[in-house]
Amino acid sequence: MTAARHTANQRLQGLEVLVGEWDMEASIDGQPMGRCTAMFTWHDSRGFLIMRVDPPQAIAPEWRESSPFPIDAAIGLDDHSGAFAMLYADARGVCRIYRMSFENGHWEMRGQAGPGFHQRFEATIRGDGRLVTGRWDASSDGETWKPDFEVTYAKR
Template identity: 45%
Template sequence: MAEQHPALARLDVLVGRWTVQPKVEGLGAGWTEFTWIEGGQFLREFSDAEPLPETAPQAWRENNPLPVTSLIGLDDAGEEFSMLYADARGVHRVYRMTFADGRWRLWREAPGFHQRFTGTLSADGNTIDGRWEKSADGVDWTLDFELTYRR
């Protein structure tokens, strides 16, 4: 197996298990675990949580994506990452991704449903505050939800 590309090493800060708390009333915490696979050529993200409580908003209970598995890989031409996403609903998506200077960005442009995520890593590397936004046209954006990752 080839040696790990230096750009992939920027993702080392994500490796490990994180508690994930969506900032949505009625939702408890879940967890995400990042692990290197294929000798450090891909980063695997697996997310899950306890079943949603009855107090969770109906829309969240009906559209619960957990568990989620994602694979992150690198395009070394521009040092941009791609994330392949699949969840329990049968949803499959491809996101473009960057991670540099403590800022994590994901985005996708799909007809009728654009998405973007921005996360900021704390100075000690133990917290990521993030937010997902959505747009029908890629021009007008609204907050979908905020969340915090903690080690």
């Protein structure tokens, strides 16, 4: 018996630019905090994009204790509302849901990890889609944001 194949959702296929292996670097004010490998692959159904970030090859001492690596995530789409979501889990036992948008070279995620702890990620897909530059911000009220750290993805 052959497994049924899913029909690819065209809006979800817009994430194809992320598929592949990336060198990822996190930094604060230009100071590298960690370098690792991020991999984006389609789930067999092509209904979810899976992200895996391996433990870093290099990590700053001040980040070692709170390191979230490895990180696993699944990106999906609600075709009724057109909203993307990322389900996130990491080595610390942290599990979160981020609302996500991805269009016209702009990638954004937002979530509230608890009372007084809001997060957002804003990134730009550069040039031919082989470079992503972004930043995570934090907020206590969801209105006033301060930079947390920068992230760069360079496709291998």
